[in-house]
Amino acid sequence: MADDTHVTKARVKSGVLPGVREIKRPDFTKKAADIEKIEAERVLKQGEAGSDTSDEALMAESIEAQEKATDESDQLEESAISDDPKWYVAHTYSGYENKVKESLDKTIENRHLENQILEVRVPMENVVEMKDGVRKASMKKMLPGYVLVNMIMNDETWYVVRNTRGVTGFVGPGSKPVPLADNEMKSLGIQSGTIEVDFAPGDSIAVTAGVWKDTLGTVKSIDYSKQMATITVDLFGRETPVEISFSDIRKAN
Numbered sequence: 441m442a443d444d445t446h447v448t449k450a451r452v453k454s455g456v457l458p459g460v461r462e463i464k465r466p467d468f469t470k471k472a473a474d475i476e477k478i479e480a481e482r483v484l485k486q487g488e489a490g491s492d493t494s495d496e497a498l499m500a501e502s503i504e505a506q507e508k509a510t511d512e513s514d515q516l517e518e519s520a521i522s523d524d525p526k527w528y529v530a531h532t533y534s535g536y537e538n539k540v541k542e543s544l545d546k547t548i549e550n551r552h553l554e555n556q557i558l559e560v561r562v563p564m565e566n567v568v569e570m571k572d573g574v575r576k577a578s579m580k581k582m583l584p585g586y587v588l589v590n591m592i593m594n595d596e597t598w599y600v601v602r603n604t605r606g607v608t609g610f611v612g613p614g615s616k617p618v619p620l621a622d623n624e625m626k627s628l629g630i631q632s633g634t635i636e637v638d639f640a641p642g643d644s645i646a647v648t649a650g651v652w653k654d655t656l657g658t659v660k661s662i663d664y665s666k667q668m669a670t671i672t673v674d675l676f677g678r679e680t681p682v683e684i685s686f687s688d689i690r691k692a693n
Contacts, residue, residue: 516598517616523592525558525664526619527630528601529611530587536606537562540587543604554661555641556597559590563628582628586611590664593617637662637669637686644692645671647684656692657682 532540544560547553563582568575587607591597598617602609610617620630639645639659647655657671660681667686672679 515615516593516595517614520598520612520616521594522619525590525592527625528589528591528593528617528619529583530589530601530604531608531611532585532587532606533608534585537581537585537587540604540606543606544587544589544601547600547604551600553597553600556594557589557591557600558664559666561588561590563588588620588628588630593619639669639689639691645669645689646692647671647689649688650684652682652684652688657684 530540541560541562544557548557548560564579565582566577567580568577589601591601598610598615601607612618620628639662641659641661643659645657645659647653647657652673655673657673660670660672662669668683669686669689670681670683671689673682674680
């Protein structure tokens with residue numbers, strides 16, 4: 441007798457893991473006010489079910505739920521791994537952008553990931569507003585709900601960023617973060633391309649210009665986005681960290 445049982449297979453969108461919400465790619469050509477409006481509407485919808493609870497409490501509950509839902513078996517797609525630093529976008533809870541940056545900066549320092557996660561940025565812009573007939577200048581976030589990360593994408597860095605408190609995921613399908621395109625970087629004021637230098641952390645260097653000219657030091661860390669290197673110099677018998685431009689130092693022979 442033939443088996444009439446039909447098995448229904450759930451359709452899973454390509455590139456998105458089951459149970460993992462796809463983060464839509466933001467339109468970087470929109471004005472901050474438009475992005476802020478969309479983000480405010482998203483947060484409002486999240487809070488409708490618990491209007492008697494404070495915003496801070498709702499946010500904490502949402503973050504806790506997100507952390508519990510994280511499946512440790514998730515893995516970064518191999519095709520997303522890159523040996524070169526690129527700019528990626530991490531989606532955060534609204535209002536948590538600066539907290540995410542602070543947490544990531546501390547984690548980078550504690551785990552000594554300075555050469556893999558090069559910079560965490562919350563893009564800001566100058567805005568002039570009229571209030572009570574008075575023009576006031578202020579700084580506002582260009583991308584509310586997003587944090588930019590210049591990083592080498594691998595299993596460790598991916599895990600560190602996505603598991604930072606307040607981060608809901610990378611922009612991209614499922615476990616395949618998508619780096620910013622050149623035109624998106626340009627609209628955010630980010631210079632494309634990576635400057636190559638012939639020195640690395642631990643190398644001895646000589647300062648060729650500036651107030652520290654003719655000083656010898658050791659490279660402690662390199663910031664490609666700022667084109668600066670932090671070196672340690674001997675100052676009154678103590679090792680002192682100093683930031684020097686790439687153009688003012690060379691590898692010592």
